[in-house]
Amino acid sequence: MLQINYIRDNKATIVKLLAIKNFDASIIIDEIINLDDRRKSTQKELDDSLAKSNKLAKEIGGFYKTGQRDKAEDAKAQSSELKFIAKELEQKLDTIVTGLNDKLIELPNVPHESVPRGNSDEDNELLYEEGTIPKLYKDAIPHWELASRYGIIDFDLGSKVTGAGFPFYKGKGARLQRALINFFLDEALDQGYLEYQPPLLINSDSGYGTGQLPDKEGQMYYIGEDNLYLIPTAEVPITNIYRNVILKESDFPIKNVAYSNCFRREAGSYGKDVRGLNRLHQFDKVEIVQIQHPNKSYETLELMKEQIASLLRKLELPFRVVRLCGGDLSFTSALTYDFEVYSAAQKMWLEVSSVSNFENFQANRMKLRFKDKNGKSKLAHTLNGSALALPRIVAALLENNQTQEGIVIPEALRSYTKFDLIN
RNA sequence: GGAGAGUUGGCAGAGUGGUCGAAUGCGGUGGUCUUGAAAACCAUUGAUCCUUCGCGGGAUCCAAGGGUUCGAAUCCCUUACUCUCCGCCA
Structure with missing residues (x-):
C-alpha cells in the first residue's frame, strides 16, 4: 500500500511509473485524493464537535461539585445535542475512510525506474x-x-x-x-x-x-x-x-x-x-x-x-x-x-x-x-x-x-x- | 472439548464513573559529577490523525467492536487472544 501523502505529492510520477506495470492509475489517484480531502474536512468537523462536548463534560463535573445544578442541566442538554452531531459525523467519516482504504488497496506498488516495460x-x-x-x-x-x-x-x-x-x-x-x-x-x-x-x-x-x-x-x-x-x-x-x-x-x-x-x-x-x-x-x-x-x-x-x-x-x-x-x-x-x-x-x-x-x-x-x-x-x-x-x-x-x-x-x-x- | 482467570505505555505493574494518556519501578535518551566508565543525582521519554511557516492548539487510542452516561481504562454486551486446571494427545 502506498502512503497517502506520497501519492498526493507524486501524482504524476506514480501514474507514469505504474504505466510500466500496465496499470492505469490516473483515475483512481484522483479518486483517492478527493476522498482524502473529504476525510480531512470531515475529521476537522468531528474533532471540533468533540472538543466542544469534552469541554462541556468537564464543566459539568465542576458544576456538580459547586452545587450549580441548573447550569449542569443546561450543559447536559447542549452536550447531548453535540453528541448526536458527532455520531453522524463519525459515520460519515467511517464511510469515507473505508472507501479510501478500498481504493488504496487496489493500487499496486510503484516499480523501480530500472524496471523494463513489458507484458509477460x-x-x-x-x-x-x-x-x-x-x-x-x-x-x-x-x-x-x-x-x-x-x-x-x-x-x-x-x-x-x-x-x-x-x-x-x-x-x-x-x-x-x-x-x-x-x-x-x-x-x-x-x-x-x-x-x-x-x-x-x-x-x-x-x-x-x-x-x-x-x-x-x-x-x-x-x-x-x-x-x-x-x-x-x-x-x-x-x-x-x-x-x-x-x-x-x-x-x-x-x-x-x-x-x-x-x-x-x-x-x-x-x-x-x-x-x-x-x-x-x-x-x-x-x-x-x-x-x-x-x-x-x-x-x-x-x-x-x-x-x-x-x-x-x-x-x-x-x-x-x-x-x-x-x-x-x-x-x-x-x-x-x-x-x-x-x-x-x-x-x-x-x-x-x-x-x-x-x-x-x-x-x-x-x-x-x-x-x-x-x-x-x-x-x-x-x-x-x-x-x-x-x-x-x-x-x-x-x-x-x-x-x-x-x-x-x-x-x-x-x-x-x-x-x-x-x- | 469442559471449567475458571486475565488482556493497561518498550517491559513490569497501579488505577473500579469526573482534570487519567494514565501512579510507581525498570529500561531508553540528554545532562551534572568523573581522566574515562560505573554509581548517584537532575531532566526527559507512547502512537496516529487534523491544524499551524513555526511556537502551539485540537481529536483519537488502556485487546477489538458495539452499548449505557453530560462524562468510561473503570459499568454492560459481543468477539479475539493469553494463562491455569481437567480431558485428549505428539
Missing part, C-alpha cells in the same frame, strides 16, 4: 548467464524418469495418499532434500542471518500484511474451521514478525532466514510445464528476509542477489538472472530479480529464486516503522528472496548430473549428503 516473462531483461550447459549423453532422460529409475521420488504414491503435486521423496531423494536444506541454511548463517522455524499456518492479518490478501486469496490453502491459511512461503510469517513494530535505526539490517514447507493451490495452472517437480502444491524452500533502512534497501537487494548467485555456483548449476518487466512484476514488488537454472534434459530454464525489494509497500500495510535520528517514525523497507526453492534445484541436479553410472552429487553438497552418487 518474454519481456524480462536478461542480465547475465553463467555456468556451462552440460552436454548429456544421448539417452539422457528428464528428472521424473530418473526419479523412478533410482527410486528416489514417488509421484504416484503422492497421488494415492494426497493428490497430484504432493510427491514422496525417499531414500537418497529424501536425503538429498535434507542435505540441500541444511546447505542453504548454513550458507545463510555464514552471511549473518538469524535462523527461524516459523508456523506454517497464518491468520488473515498476516496474509494481508505481506500482500497475499486480498490479492491472491485463491492461491492459498484455507482452513475454514479455524480461519487460518497455509503459508505459500516463509516470507509471510517471517516478515509479519515485524507487523506493528517500531524498530530503532541501529536494528538495521535485520537478516532472517527460515526453512519451511510451502503450500500453493496453483489454481488454474495445469498443463505442459507442470510435470514432475516443475510445479508442486507442497514444496520446500529456504527463504531469506531482510528489513532495511530505506536508503540502503537497493544496496541490500544487490547483496542478496549476489548471495543467491553464489549458491548456484557452488551447486555448479548453469543459471541466468533476469530483471522482471513491469507486466511480470508482482503487485507488491518494486524490483524483482529472478534466477533460473537450466535443466538440461527438459531443455528448459526453471525459476528457482525470486528476490525482491518491496520498499515500504508491505511496511505500510503492516505498520513496520523505525525511529530516525530526529525521533520521527518512518516506514522501513522489506526485502526477501528464495535461497533457494528445492524442487527445481533437485530437477536440474538430477538432469544435469546424470551419467551412465548414476547421478553425481556436486562437491559442495557431499559433506551434507554423505554420498556422492545416486545409483
